[in-house]
Amino acid sequence: MKTNEVLLEIKGLHKRYDEIIALDDINLNINKGEVVVILGPSGCGKSTLLRCLNGLEKVHGGDIRYRGKSLVNNDVNWQEIRQHIGMVFQNYELFPHMTVIENIILGPAKVQKRDKSEVMEQAKQLLERVGLFDRKDSYPRQLSGGQRQRIAIVRALCMNPEIMLFDEVTAALDPEMVREVLDVILGLAKQGMTMVIVTHEMSFARAVADKIVFLDKGRICEISEPNEFFTNPKTERAQQFLNIFQY
Amino acid sequence: MQSLGISVLFKGMNMQRLLEGLLVTARIAFFSIIIGSLLGIALGVIWTSKSKWIRLICRIYLELFRIIPILVWLFIMYFGVTTALNIDLSGEVVSVIVFSLWGAAEMGDIVRGALESLPKHQVESGKAIGLGFWDLYRYVLIPQAVRRMLPGAINLATRMIKTTSLVVLIGVIDVIKVGQQIIENSRIEVPTASFWVYGSVFILYFIICYPLSKISRKLENKWNG
DSSP: OOOSOEEEEEEEEEEEETTEEEEEEEEEEEETTOEEEEEOSTTSSHHHHHHHHTTSSOOOEEEEEETTEESOSTTOOHHHHHHHEEEEOSSOOSOTTSOHHHHHHHIIIIISOOOHHHHHHHHHHHHHHTTOGGGTTSOGGGSOHHHHHHHHHHHHHTTOOSEEEEESTTTTSOHHHHHHHHHHHHHHHHTTOEEEEEOSOHHHHHHHOSEEEEEETTEEEEEEOHHHHHHSOSSHHHHHHHHHTOO | OOOOGGGGGGSTTHHHHHHHHHHHHHHHHHHHHHHHHHHHHHHHHHHTOSOHHHHHHHHHHHHHHHHSOHHHHHHIIIIIIHHHTTOOOOHHHHHHHHHHHHHHHHHHHHHHHHHHHSOHHHHHHHHHTTOOHHHIIIIIIHHHHHHHHHHHHHHHHHHHHHHGGGGGGGTOOOHHHHHHHHHHHTTTTOTTHHHHHHHHHHHHHHHHHHHHHHHHHHHHHHHHO
16 A cells, blocks of 8 residues: 655654653654554653654654645644644543534534535444444443544544554553454555554554554664564664563 | 511512612622623633743732722722722622622633643644634533533632622612611511511522522533433
8 A cells, every 4th residue: 555655754853851852863754555653662752753743742853744844833734734644642532522423523514614414424434434333422431442442533534634643542441442443443554544653562563564663762763664573673672672572 | 466577578669679679689790790701711711821921910810809808899999990080880880890800810710720620632632633722612622611610610600699799888779788778667667677688688699599509510410411
C-alpha cells in the first residue's frame, strides 16, 4: 500500500520541556499509505512526537511539513489541519454527555459543516464495520473500554482524515479487549490508511508496520523494516529494549 | 370577639400586598440570577486563561464581593455611585445590578472550578476533531461543566434569593418590608401579627427556593442515571 508520495516530512524536530529535551533532531518521512510504528521505552518521547504532529505540543526547532506545508509557524490553521490528521488517544476520550452517534457526528457537522444525512450514512457504515451500530444511541459510560476505543476511532475516521495518529490506544484496556481494537487498526492498514502508531504491543507492531521507528531519550535510534527490527536490530539499545519483552 | 391572629393576613389588601412584595423579591432575584449566571459563565471561561494577570484580576473581583458585605455594596451603589455620577436609579435597579455583579463573581468561581475539574483529554480530543475555541466550549466543555457545577449554582441561587431581603435597606418595598408595614399597622388589634406575617414570609421564601433544589436533584439524577 505504501506509495512514494510523502505526506509528512519531519526535519530536525526539536522539543523541550523547560530544560529537559523531549525530542532531539528527529528526521522522518511518512509516505501516503504507509504505517509507521514508533517504539521505545517509557518517556522516550513517542507520545510527544505524535502530539507535535497534531499541534497539541509546541515545537521548538526544526520543521514538520504536511503535503509541503509547514506546521510550525504561528499562523498554522490547526483546525483545518486536524481535519486531515486525525488522532486517537490512550484515555477513553469520548464526550461523556453525548451518545455514540452524537460523538461521531459532532466534528463532521459542526466543523466540516457537512450534510447531516450524508454524515449519518457514513457513521452508520463505519459503526457497522467495527460491529457497534446497535450501540449508536448508548452513552459512553454504558460501553466497555474496548468499545469506547473503537467508537473513538470511528469518530476520528468520520472526519475523513488522510493520516491517523494512534497514541497507545490499547494501553488503558483490559487485556481481553486489546484485540478488538487492534483488529480495527489492522483493517485500516489493509485499506491503505496512512497511520502513525505508538504502541507497546510488539506482535501487533510487527504485523501492522511498514516501518519501525525506535526512539530512545528523545532521539531516533534506528528506523527498520519490522522483520529486520525484531529479528536483527541494528542498535544495541533496541536489542536491550526487545529483550524486555521476552521471558 | 378577639379575632384570630391569622386573620391579619387576610384583612383588607394584606395578602395581595404581601404577594406583590414577593413579586418584587422574585423579580430582583430572577433578573440577578439570569444576568449573574450569564456574566459568570463568561467570567469563568476567561478565568481559565493561562495569563497570570487575567487570573489575578478575576480573583480580585471575586474577593471584592466576598470581603465587602453585600449591604455595603448596595449602599455604595445606591447612595454613592448614583450621586457621584449624578444618575437616578431606582432601588430595584440598583439591587439587580449589585446582585448580578455578586452572582457573576461567585458563579465565575463555580464555572472556573467546574471547567478546571474536567479531564485535560476532553480538551485535546475536542481539538483533535478540529473544534475551534468557541465550539469546544459550546459543545464539549460547558455542557459537562454545567453538570458538575449544578449543586454549587443552585446553592448560589438560593443564597441570592435569600439575600435579596437586604434591599429593604435601600428603600425597596419587598416582601419583608410589606410584612413590617402590616405588622406595624395591626400591632394594637393583633398582638401576634409578627408571628403570622413573618411565618407566611417564611413560607413564601420556601415556595420560591424549594423548587430550585427539587429541580437540581432531578437534573442530577437524570444526568447520573
